[in-house]
Amino acid sequence: MRIIATALLLAMAALFVFGKYMETRYDGYWGFLRAFAEAGMVGGLADWFAVTALFRHPLGIPIPHTAIIPNNKERLGRTLASFLRTNFLTTKVVARRVQRMDVAGAMGKFLSAPAGGEGRMRMGASRLLGDIIAALDDERLGGVAKGAIRKQLDKLDIAPLLGQLLTAMIRERRHIPVLDGIIKWASATLEANEHLIRQMVEERANTIMRWTGLDDKLANAIVNGLNKLLHEMAEDPDHPLREKGEEGLAKLAHDLRHDKELQAKVAHWKG
Incomplete structure (x- = not known):
């Protein structure tokens, strides 16, 4: 585009010189040709100067009122931000948009496409969402958004959803890492609290057991076992015991979906 524009400008300049030459030697309509070429040449130079002056100094010459955008980018940014905040990010406008959002449907579509979702997660969508939520203003936009989210969560019966999630995990054998984590946690807890077990055995042992050292042997046997x-x-x-643990998780999943008393407890914890 720059080559074409420059070529047209040079063509108008050449046509202007030709028209001026012919006008001085011959009568007729050569003046119209010269005027046409002159108008095209002046218009092209004016357009070039105007566009160039927005972004840099023409020909590197620091002419006043040129390089407008680089010299005023901070002021332009503040003005644009103020315009957007005043006209588009008002509480009423954002609240109306939030009320029309289908958050559950969007999350379902996101989770149903793991390949694309994984790519978006790698691109930082989750970090961006977290930053946006953390930056919400409690007194204006944040209060409206958080209030709408809270209202939707209050309507959500979370216990059956947890039960369905746990059932799906068991069916697809994804609960095994949970059991592994529980076992590792129990092992670490036991290691950190061995002294409490030994203290309990010592407190409940009689004098003869303490005198003969059987309390230490009993405590060691319990810890080692x-x-x-x-x-x-x-x-x-x-x-x-792992099978018993799986049976317990399956029963918990069933109760979360069907036990009204447990559902009421979960709803109370959610509040």
Whole structure:
């Protein structure tokens, strides 16, 4: 585009010189040709200067009132931000938009496309969303948005959803990392609280057991037995206690979907 524009400007200049030359030697309509070429040449120079002056100094010459955008970008940015805030980010406008948002549908579409969703997550969408929520103004936009979200959460019966989620996890064997985490947590807790077990055994032991040292042996046997049990559960995916744990998770999933008393407790915790 720059080559074409420059070529047309040069063509108008050449046509102006030709028209001026012919006008001085011959009578007729050469003056119209010269005027046409002169208008095109002046208009092209004016357009070039106007566009160039917006972004830089023409030909590198610091002519006043040129390079307008680089010299005034901060003021332009503040003015644009003020315009957007005053006319588009008012409480009523944003609240009306938020009320029409289908958050559940959008989340469903996002989660139903793991490949695209994973890419968007890698591009930082989750971090951006977190920054936006953290930056909401409680007194204006933040209060409206958070109030709308809170109202929707209050309407949501979360217990059946948790039950369906847990059922799906068990069906697809995705609960196994949960059991592994519980076992690791129990092992770490036992290691950090061995002294409490030994203290309890010592407090309940009689004088003879303390005198003969049986209380220490009993405490060691309890701690070693629990450590061995947790190690076996961690190593053996078919351990009977792991199966009991899976049965407990399945019962919890069922109760979350069908037990009204448990659903009421979950609703109370949510509040």
